[in-house]
Amino acid sequence: MDTRLIDVHDDEVCARAYDVIIASKDHQRPWHQPPSLAETLVEWRHVDEAERMEMWGAWDGDELIGVATIWLPMSDNTSMAWHDVQVDPAHRRRGAGSALLDRIVARAREESRPTLVTDLMVPADADDHAYRRFAEKHGYHLSNTEIMRHLSLPVAEDLLGTYADRARARWEGDYRLETHVGGVPPELQPSLCAVMNQLAVDAPTGDIDFEEESLTPERYEEYLELFRQQGRVRLTTVAVHEATGDVVAYTDLMLPSGAPSVAWQWGTLVHKAHRGRRLGMAVKVENLRRLQTDHPERQRVVTGNDDTNSWMVSINEDLGFRIVELCPAYQRKL
Numbered sequence: 001m002d003t004r005l006i007d008v009h010d011d012e013v014c015a016r017a018y019d020v021i022i023a024s025k026d027h028q029r030p031w032h033q034p035p036s037l038a039e040t041l042v043e044w045r046h047v048d049e050a051e052r053m054e055m056w057g058a059w060d061g062d063e064l065i066g067v068a069t070i071w072l073p074m075s076d077n078t079s080m081a082w083h084d085v086q087v088d089p090a091h092r093r094r095g096a097g098s099a100l101l102d103r104i105v106a107r108a109r110e111e112s113r114p115t116l117v118t119d120l121m122v123p124a125d126a127d128d129h130a131y132r133r134f135a136e137k138h139g140y141h142l143s144n145t146e147i148m149r150h151l152s153l154p155v156a157e158d159l160l161g162t163y164a165d166r167a168r169a170r171w172e173g174d175y176r177l178e179t180h181v182g183g184v185p186p187e188l189q190p191s192l193c194a195v196m197n198q199l200a201v202d203a204p205t206g207d208i209d210f211e212e213e214s215l216t217p218e219r220y221e222e223y224l225e226l227f228r229q230q231g232r233v234r235l236t237t238v239a240v241h242e243a244t245g246d247v248v249a250y251t252d253l254m255l256p257s258g259a260p261s262v263a264w265q266w267g268t269l270v271h272k273a274h275r276g277r278r279l280g281m282a283v284k285v286e287n288l289r290r291l292q293t294d295h296p297e298r299q300r301v302v303t304g305n306d307d308t309n310s311w312m313v314s315i316n317e318d319l320g321f322r323i324v325e326l327c328p329a330y331q332r333k334l
């Protein structure tokens with residue numbers, strides 16, 4: 001099994017790499033709705049100074065049968081390397097996954113990254129699933145488990161109205177809610193970035209030791225441009241503290257262009273000093289309402305929450321999210 005770096009500017013190799021990754025991610029997951037090749041290529045070809053990315057292929061003769069991706073954060077969490085290994089289901093159990101993982105471990109050593117983190121998608125009732133066995137065989141241990149839930153749309157307006165009203169009674173007067181399409185305006189970006197940077201340290205992540213992130217307004221704008229090029233729509237609802245004009249809570253939905261029936265729930269966070277006012281529920285309901293009004297083609301929201309994050313999980317369960325699968329994170333210390 002030969003492993004070689006994938007040239008992200010080679011259209012033919014990229015198309016095959018995309019097919020391998022999607023065949024692997026689709027395997028036994030009929031609900032999976034992947035982004036298109038076009039939007040994926042934009043991401044692969046975008047050079048992110050804050051996070052270097054490399055893709056490695058496993059070739060059996062001249063056939064590409066597996067792809068590993070490694071991400072190296074450059075401005076925070078610099079002792080870490082996250083990665084993903086996907087092998088075409090028709091070519092599994094022949095050593096491609098192991099060859100790719102060996103390559104990733106070698107690259108992490110070369111880059112002086114002692115902490116390797118990866119996550120898997122497995123059924124909720126399979127503790128000894130093949131993907132877990134693969135990770136454990138290679139010296140990884142289970143560090144954290146996110147539960148993946150889906151919400152069928154539309155959610156009844158009277159349910160949303162009830163939760164919105166109950167929340168409003170707790171925050172009204174001190175905050176205002178704003179929903180923005182394609183990113184928040186420049187005056188809100190510094191405080192939004194500060195709140196977003198708390199997510200990795202505030203949300204429970206098991207025994208993975210994340211540092212605070214270092215998103216800046218410049219990089220936030222760069223990502224907005226990337227999403228525009230991908231044809232993606234980002235819906236962001238923020239709570240602004242009237243006294244200071246700062247964003248103190250946010251939630252983000254991302255609408256992929258190539259998977260027109262789904263919306264991905266990205267981060268939601270309420271700043272520590274402003275918790276207990278139902279701002280989390282308030283921003284989520286407001287964002288969902290905008291999603292339903294402006295994008296009736298979206299039939300499902302996909303989200304993942306740490307199984308110990310009872311606060312976020314209870315909001316999601318109230319809104320009607322239901323468990324579909326698990327996303328355990330595995331870690332290896334070199």
Ligand SMILES: CC(C)(COP(=O)(O)OP(=O)(O)OC[C@H]1O[C@@H](n2cnc3c(N)ncnc32)[C@H](O)[C@@H]1OP(=O)(O)O)[C@@H](O)C(=O)NCCC(=O)NCCS
Nearest residue numbers: 085086087092093094095096097098120130131133134137
């Ligand atoms: C996990 C995955 C990468 C393995 O790829 P692969 O090419 O089949 O892996 P290998 O052939 O190198 O298998 C190595 C070892 O993993 C374990 N393993 C892999 N598949 C297994 C299965 N179906 N049942 C039990 N053990 C399995 C075995 O210990 C195997 O060694 P063995 O064949 O000598 O018994 C592949 O199934 C996949 O793409 N899964 C989806 C994505 C994923 O979960 N990636 C893991 C990220 S770390």
